[in-house]
Amino acid sequence: MTLQAQKKFYQDNGYLIFNINDNLLIDKVNTDIEKIIQNEKKIKKNSKIYSYNDSPRIVESYKKSINCKLLAKHSKIIEMLKFLYEEEPLAFSTINFLTSTQQPLHSDYAHFGTIPELLLIGTWIALEDINPDAGPLQIVPGSHMWDIYRYSEQDNHKTPTSLNEIKKKYTTYENWIKKKILNNKVKKLTPAMKKGDCIIWAANLLHGSPDCVVPGSSRKSQATHWTLRNVVKHYNPIFSDLKNGIIVERKVEYI
């Protein structure tokens, strides 16, 4: 596929897969992650609200490992993002997964908003050949064009004041997605991901790994989130009500 054809595919489907061809770096990342798990007394993990099994999601590995940082900002990924968005991409977070998240389908935009809207990108790299039984990544092609979910429109924007209330709001969102998928009879896709394969997904693209035949089996991967130079503000959707001018800003620490 030519670069232009890849761009068209991405615009139409909301995702793109290519291989970064850098197994040497990936092997170093795998070694570093093992060391982090073995040596760190306290590993920074993702919020429990968004966890669906006990396998840790190691956040900000790039602060402990130069190899994780190099992988997150791999030149092939940056070049592709620049080409797709015609703007400078800025990486701001990493999550390393050891196994499947078993997380239902969701969009990153339910967690992170940008102004201008939808200038958020996710990249996910397989750090080994992904076993189809290990809870592989699932996506819904074309879902990036769905309307943006607004938490504030569901309950007259009752701002959450506890983690419990946040969880309830998020569960409402997950159920909304499930219903929409069912009603629209949308097609889910489970791309076969080999070591070094990188998927780029657009801000609102549904993804997750809800179907896992053998929970706990190895599914090493590293995800990075990106924003773009022309973003003027980042916001937390669950606390914000854009229609009424309430924007709860999210601080972004660039990698």
Add this chain to the structure above:
Amino acid sequence: MIDKNKLIKIIAKALDVSPKKINDKSSTKNLEEWDSLGHLAILTSIDKHTSGKASKIETLANCTSFKDLYKTLVTNNIAI
């Protein structure tokens, strides 16, 4: 006005933990639930209990420990 005990209860409820887990030394560094999401829950809860006064304090969002939060609220005449 909220006092120290009330602030403990507000934070505990926001983070869904027992008030016994909250004390002068509690912070984002030693309380797992007090992550970025938990921090926002604490801030919105304090704001609700102070009828919107807390959100007017610009420095409050940077307070990542119980001690700092309490001190800032006292300085701004919201806590005693």
